[in-house]
Amino acid sequence: MQFGKTIMTGLASAVGAIGLLAGEAAFQDDFSTPSQWSFWSWQGKNEKSGGIGSAEAPDLKQTLAIAAVQNGYAGWMSSEIDYDKKGSVAVKLKFKVSSDYAGNVPRVFVTWFQGKKHLKANFLSLTSAQLDSARKDWTEVTLQVPADDGAPAGADSIRLNLASAAKGGGKPAGFVYFSSASVEIQ
Numbered sequence: 368m369q370f371g372k373t374i375m376t377g378l379a380s381a382v383g384a385i386g387l388l389a390g391e392a393a394f395q396d397d398f399s400t401p402s403q404w405s406f407w408s409w410q411g412k413n414e415k416s417g418g419i420g421s422a423e424a425p426d427l428k429q430t431l432a433i434a435a436v437q438n439g440y441a442g443w444m445s446s447e448i449d450y451d452k453k454g455s456v457a458v459k460l461k462f463k464v465s466s467d468y469a470g471n472v473p474r475v476f477v478t479w480f481q482g483k484k485h486l487k488a489n490f491l492s493l494t495s496a497q498l499d500s501a502r503k504d505w506t507e508v509t510l511q512v513p514a515d516d517g518a519p520a521g522a523d524s525i526r527l528n529l530a531s532a533a534k535g536g537g538k539p540a541g542f543v544y545f546s547s548a549s550v551e552i553q
Contacts, residue, residue, distance in 0.1 A: 410439030435539035442530025468541030
């Protein structure tokens with residue numbers, strides 16, 4: 368399957384029109400703000416956390432790290448991606464969770480806009496098997512927003528959202544990591 372706009376890559380520089388990585392960088396313990404992405408805290412007042420780093424994935428060079436949250440969900444939203452045809456949306460990415468990741472689950476979703484007006488969100492489900500795999504190693508997934516459940520009338524752009532969501536199971540701890548994300552409008 369060929370993917371259209373690569374918005375995050377394991378390489379040292381961004382590929383495509385929307386870039387997550389802004390040139391060369393080598394971060395060990397610190398995180399930098401992803402280029403053309405914004406931090407958001409949905410349904411909760413969570414402090415800005417995470418960003419671009421490389422300590423967890425030296426083979427991928429850089430990853431987006433998001434700390435577990437106390438409530439609601441928080442993470443990073445891409446800049447807009449033109450939605451110029453009516454069709455399904457496919458999101459392909461790699462993710463991993465730290466060994467101490469608890470009280471949270473990774474959350475991937477697409478938001479639809481008309482100009483600057485938010486219209487709708489489609490939450491994409493990760494399976495239990497994918498989550499179990501991500502506790503051991505990088506796990507590659509392709510998630511679909513079907514055409515009949517996707518774009519609301521008037522939508523002209525989408526944004527990819529990568530987050531950590533509070534969900535029972537103990538005190539929030541650890542990080543979820545994302546890399547090599549791409550979006551294709553089919």
